[in-house]
Every structure is written in C-alpha cells, then in structure tokens.
Amino acid sequence: MAIMGMDKKNFFLDGQTAIVTGGASGIGLSTVRLLSSVGAHVIMVDINKELGNELSEKFKSEDKKIEYIYCDVSSEASILELSEKIISKKVSIEILMHFAGIGLEKKFINTSLDDWNKIISVNLTGSFLVTKEIAKLMIPHNYGRIITMSSVAGLRGGTGRAAYGASKGGVIALSKVLSIELSPYNITVNTLCPGAIETELVKNMHDKETRRVFLQNIPQKRYGFPEEVASSALFFTLPGSSYINGTVFPIDGGFNSSGIIKK
Numbered sequence: 350m351a352i353m354g355m356d357k358k359n360f361f362l363d364g365q366t367a368i369v370t371g372g373a374s375g376i377g378l379s380t381v382r383l384l385s386s387v388g389a390h391v392i393m394v395d396i397n398k399e400l401g402n403e404l405s406e407k408f409k410s411e412d413k414k415i416e417y418i419y420c421d422v423s424s425e426a427s428i429l430e431l432s433e434k435i436i437s438k439k440v441s442i443e444i445l446m447h448f449a450g451i452g453l454e455k456k457f458i459n460t461s462l463d464d465w466n467k468i469i470s471v472n473l474t475g476s477f478l479v480t481k482e483i484a485k486l487m488i489p490h491n492y493g494r495i496i497t498m499s500s501v502a503g504l505r506g507g508t509g510r511a512a513y514g515a516s517k518g519g520v521i522a523l524s525k526v527l528s529i530e531l532s533p534y535n536i537t538v539n540t541l542c543p544g545a546i547e548t549e550l551v552k553n554m555h556d557k558e559t560r561r562v563f564l565q566n567i568p569q570k571r572y573g574f575p576e577e578v579a580s581s582a583l584f585f586t587l588p589g590s591s592y593i594n595g596t597v598f599p600i601d602g603g604f605n606s607s608g609i610i611k612k
C-alpha cells in the first residue's frame with residue numbers, strides 16, 4: 350500500500366462528505382461547523398426538525414455547504430429513509446460521526462424498563478443501525494472514517510449511570526468489533542469518551558451535586574466545551590490519521606486517568 354506524502358493537504362477535508370448525527374446541538378453542532386471550516390460538505394442529521402431547518406437556513410445564508418436531513422436514530426425505518434436520501438444525492442460518504450444521544454441520571458434501583466430501553470435504543474442500537482447503513486455506502490468506495498460516541502460513563506462507574514453507562518460501554522465494544530470487521534475496506538473506527546462537557550444534555554442531566562463532585566474529580570477543575578471535543582473528532586477523520594484504528598479516546602480534563610487529587 351502506498352503511503353501518501355505528509356503535507357498540509359492531509360489536514361484538510363476538501364472534496365469529502367461527512368455525516369454528523371446529533372448535528373443540530375452541542376458537540377455535534379460544533380463538529381459540523383469545524384468540519385465545514387476545513388472544507389468538508391456536511392450532512393447534519395438530527396431528530397430536532399425545528400433546529401435542523403433553522404440551522405440549515407442560517408448555513409445557507411452564510412454560503413456554507415451544510416445541509417440538514419431528519420432522522421430518528423432509534424428507528425430502523427427512519428435510518429433506511431436517511432440512507433435512501435443520501436444514495437439519491439449520488440455523493441460518496443467519507444466520514445460518519447455518530448453523535449446523536451440522550452442522557453439519564455437515575456439510580457439503578459429506580460430505573461424502569463422504559464428508561465432502560467429508551468437510552469439503549471438511541472445511544473447503542475442507534476449506533477449499530479446508523480453505522481451499518483452508512484458503512485454499506487462506504488465499502489464500495491474502499492474508504493471511510495467512522496467516529497462513535499461513548500463517554501467516560503462507558504469507562505467508569507458513576508452514580509445514576511446504569512442505563513447511560515451500559516449504553517456507552519456497549520458503544521465501545523461495538524466499535525472495537527467494527528474496527529476489525531471494516532478494516533479490510535480501509536475504514537477506520539475510533540471512539541470518543543468525553544467527560545463533562547457544557548451542552549444541553551448536561552444541563553438536564555447534571556444537578557448541582559453532580560457538578561460539584563465532577564469538578565472535584567477533574568484535574569483541570571472545569572467542564573469542557575463542545576469545541577474541545579470537535580477538534581479531537583476532526584483529528585481522527587483526517588487523511589493523515591490513517592493508522593489510528595480501534596482506539597477509545599477520553600476528552601475529559603484528566604478525569605479518567607486520575608485517582609486522589611490533593612490541593
């Protein structure tokens with residue numbers, strides 16, 4: 350296999366098309382903006398039609414190559430519709446970032462089967478179904494960069510994270526298998542594990558006490574910002590990142606690697 354020379358074009362995405370699920374808010378939206386700024390055509394996928402359409406108008410007025418497609422990632426029918434819409438556009442898809450997700454902080458003993466099923470169906474089953482359909486579009490082109498979204502909750506135990514942590518741990522296991530099975534098609538799969546990032550999801554999921562305990566245990570003593578996750582996501586999709594596969598990457602101000610922290 351010929352290895353490309355490393356020059357600055359390996360740090361841009363000109364001519365590539367990226368799908369970002371959960372692209373209308375938080376980490377997804379920051380990533381949509383960043384991918385577009387380095388030359389990618391971006392398809393922003395989200396269940397929130399109002400936000401998606403509003404953003405799509407805004408991006409059009411800014412002359413950005415970012416479009417919105419509705420999809421509910423917990424529905425196979427909706428994902429098949431998404432895939433058909435993409436096929437009808439006759440574009441090749443080089444990048445998939447699967448960031449659509451929902452949160453829940455509820456003690457295990459109070460978690461209902463409905464709570465469990467809802468979290469698993471969006472965060473884990475959604476990752477499986479979306480990645481399967483989009484990988485089918487990548488395989489004939491023999492190229493792809495897939496980024497899946499886990500969390501530090503998929504790496505470590507935490508109060509109230511039975512369903513959420515299980516869904517995110519599942520994403521890690523799924524992604525490791527995909528990184529093997531898709532490798533023959535020149536498709537890499539890497540997983541991000543953000544810690545506490547200031548987004549709508551966290552506004553609803555973290556109460557005052559969760560914030561206090563998190564801050565106490567983060568060496569950098571602050572929450573992260575969506576842009577700080579977007580830059581890592583971009584890194585894994587760059588043409589020059591071709592030999593990074595199957596990794597699980599924390600973006601958490603040092604939370605995952607720390608033990609006791611003294612003043």
Ligand SMILES: NC(=O)c1ccc[n+]([C@@H]2O[C@H](COP(=O)([O-])OP(=O)(O)OC[C@H]3O[C@@H](n4cnc5c(N)ncnc54)[C@H](O)[C@@H]3O)[C@@H](O)[C@H]2O)c1
Nearest residue numbers: 371374375376396421422449450500543545546548549550
């Ligand atoms: N914010 C954090 O601290 C944090 C930490 C670790 C992991 N994550 C993960 O990052 C991802 C993005 O979360 P965020 O914090 O940016 O939250 P967010 O709420 O700002 O964004 C999530 C987006 O996903 C969309 N979405 C939800 N359900 C969907 C569905 N069924 N189909 C399609 N789209 C759907 C929402 O409409 C929203 O636009 C999630 O997977 C989340 O679990 C977030």
